[in-house]
Amino acid sequence: MIIAVASGKGGTGKTTVATSLALALTTKERGSTDPPQKPTGLSDRQASGQGILFLDCDVEEPNAALFLNPSLNHQEEVGILVPEVDYNRCTFCGRCAEVCVWHAIAVVGHKVLIFPELCHGCGSCTLNCPEGAIHEELHVMGSLESGQAGPIAFGHGILNVGQAMAVPIIRQLKAKHRPGPGYDVTILDASPGTSCPVVETMRGADFVLLVTEPTPFGLHDLRLAVQVARDELDLPVGVVVNRDGIGDTGVDDYCTAEGIPILMRIPLDRRIATAISGGEALVEALPEYRPRFLELYEKMRGQLASRKEAP
Amino acid sequence: MKQLVILSGKGGTGKTSVAAALAHLASREMPIVLADADVDAANLELVLEPTRLEEHTFIGGQVAVIDPHLCQLCGNCYDVCRFEAILPGDDTYRVDALACEGCASCVYQCPEGAIHCEEQQAGLWFRSETRYGPLFHAHLFAAQENSGKLVTLVKQHGRLLALDEGRELLIVDGPPGIGCPVISANAGADLALLVTEPTVSGVHDLERILGTVNHFRVPALVLINKADVSPAHTAGIEAYCRAQGIELVGQLPYDSVVTEAMVQGQPVTLYEPEGAMAGALREVWAKVRQHLNE
DSSP, X not given: OEEEEEOSSTTSXXXXXXXXXXXXXXXXXXXXXXXXXXXXXXXXXXXXXXXXXXXXXXXXXXXXHHHHOOEEEEEEEEEEEXXXXXXXXXOOOXXXXXXXXXXXXXXXXXXXXXOTTTOOOOOHXXXXXXXXXXXXXXXXXXXEEEEEETTEEEEEEEEOTTOOOOHHHHHHHHHHSOOXXXXXXXXXXXXXXXXXXXXXXXXXXXXXXXXXXXXXXXXXXXXXXXXXXXXXXXXXXXXXXXXXXXXXXXXXXXXXXXXXXXXXXEEOOHHHHHHXXXXXXXXXXXXXXXXXXXXXXXXXXXXXXHHHHOO | OEEEEEEOSSTTSSHHHHHHHHHHHHHTTSOEEXXXXXXXXXXXXXXXXXXXXXXXXXXXXXXXXXXXXXXXXXXXXXXXXXXXXXXXXXXXXXXXXXXXXXXXXXXXXXXXXXXXXXXXXXXXXXXXXXXXXXXXXXXXXXXXXXXXXXXXHHHHHHHXXXXXXXXXXXXXXXXXXXXXXXXXXXXXXXXXXXXXXXSHXXXXXXXXXXXXXXXXXXXXXXEESSGGGOHHHHHHHHHHHHHXXXXXXXXXXXXXXXXXXXXXXXXXXXXXXXXXXXXXXXHHHHHHHHHHHO
C-alpha cells in the first residue's frame, strides 16, 4: 500500500504522523530488546520493518530525517537537462527559441542565450533543431539522499536554496525508489499546499491521509486538499485531526457532511509538542501511541478494501 | 512605498496570524495594501473580513490535447514526453492534464498534426476591501501549476494600487517552502520577516529560508513564535541569529488566544488588545517599522 501524507495547510503535523506511522509499522522499538509484537494484518517481513519505504517528498523543507535519523549512504545530484549549443553547427535559424514555450532560449544575432532557470527540461529544442546542434547537460537543482533508518528504507530529496522547481526533484526521487510492489508499505511525506509538488507526490498513491487541525485555517486548507486528492486524482482520503480540541467544530462538521472518515485524533498535548520540538518521533516519546498508529493503518486498509468491493 | 514579505520556510509557524496583526497595527499609522501570496492555501481573508470588489480569471499555462480522430497511434508523443503525461490507449493516446506541463514538445513531433495546446484557466484572483486597506488575493485551482506566476500577478496589482494611491506599505503574506511561489513572493521586497518556531524542523527550515532571502539579497528579520515551547531551541535560534548578524525582533509565547482570534475571524491584536500577545506584536511592529524606514 502506498500512503501519501498531505495537508494543504503547513505545520499541521504531516511529518509527525508520517514518521510515527512508519515507526509503528516496524513494531519493534529501537533500542528495545523486547521481542516485537506482531499485529494482525502485517506480514512477517513488514512486522520486522523490512519492506517499509519512507520517501520525504517535501523537497523544499525535508524534515523527516530529523525524526527518523537515517544513515544516509548514497547521495547524488539531480536536476533537469538543459540545452547547450554547438556553435560549429548552429545556423542561428531561431527554431529553438520559437518552440520553447518557457522563453528559456533567445537567438540574438550570432549568439544563443540560454536561461536555465526558465527551462523545464522538456527537450523540445533538441528535437526541433534542424542542424542537430543542441545537446543537453544536467543543470543541478538539488540532490537525492538515501539509506536505512533502522529497518526502514529511507529516501529524501533536497531542493537547493535559490532554486525554484521542486517537481523535478520529487519526480526523480520517486523514479529512483519505485514505491509499490517491492515494498509492503510506502509512506510519502508531502509538502504543504495543493499545487504541482503535492500532485506529484500523491500521483500513484493508493490512499491519501490528510492531517489537519480543527481551526478555520485548517478547515479551509483541508477542503482544498480534498479537492486535489479525492476530486482531481480520484484517490480515497481519510483525515487525522491533530491538536484535537483547539479551535472549533468546523472540521468535524465538514467531514461528516462530505462522508470523509476521521481515522485518528491526536489531542493538544504539551508532551507531544516538547518531543517534536526536540526531534523525537511521537511514538518513541509516547509509546502508548504505537497501537493507535497501527489501528490507523488497519483503518486505511479497511477503507481501501471497502472501496474495492464497491461497484 | 515599501514592501514587507512574511515568510517562514516551515509551514504553520504563524505567518498569517502575524501578517493580520501587522496589517491591523500598520494601518493605524499609514495607508497600506495587503497581498496574500500563499495562493495554494490563502488564509489571510479568513481573519480580515474582506468585501470582494473584483474577480478575475487567471490563465496559468497550456495543456496538450490529442484529437482521437487524427491519432494514428504512432507513439511519437509518448516517446518524447518527459513528464509521463501521455497515456497509451486502445484507439488513441490520451493526455494526463495534471501531469502535462504544456511544453508542446508532442505537438511538434506528431506527424498527423493531431495535437494542439489549449490555454488553461488555472485560478481566480480578487481585489477586496478590508478595514485595514485593499487586499489582493487569489485561488489557484486544485492541482494546478504556475503558482509563482499567480503570486507575481497578485503582488503586481497590489504594488500598482499602492503607487497609484500613494499607499506607503505593501504587506505580503508568503507561502511556506523555498521554491517558486516563495521566490516570487520575495521578489522586490525591501524587508523579509521570517517567522520561525523553536523546534528542530523550525530551525532547519529557518536556515533554508534565510539562505533563500540572502540569495536574492533581501534583508531579513527573525521572529520566534511559540518561543516558550522549547527554551533550549529558542536560545539556539538567538545564537544562530547573532552569528548570522540577523536581528531577532521578538519572541511570541504559545497562547491559545491566537486560535480563539482566528475562530472569531479577527487579528489577535484586535481580538484581545490588552493581552500579552498583542503587546508583544506591537513591539515587533515598532521594530519592523524602524527597519522599513532605514
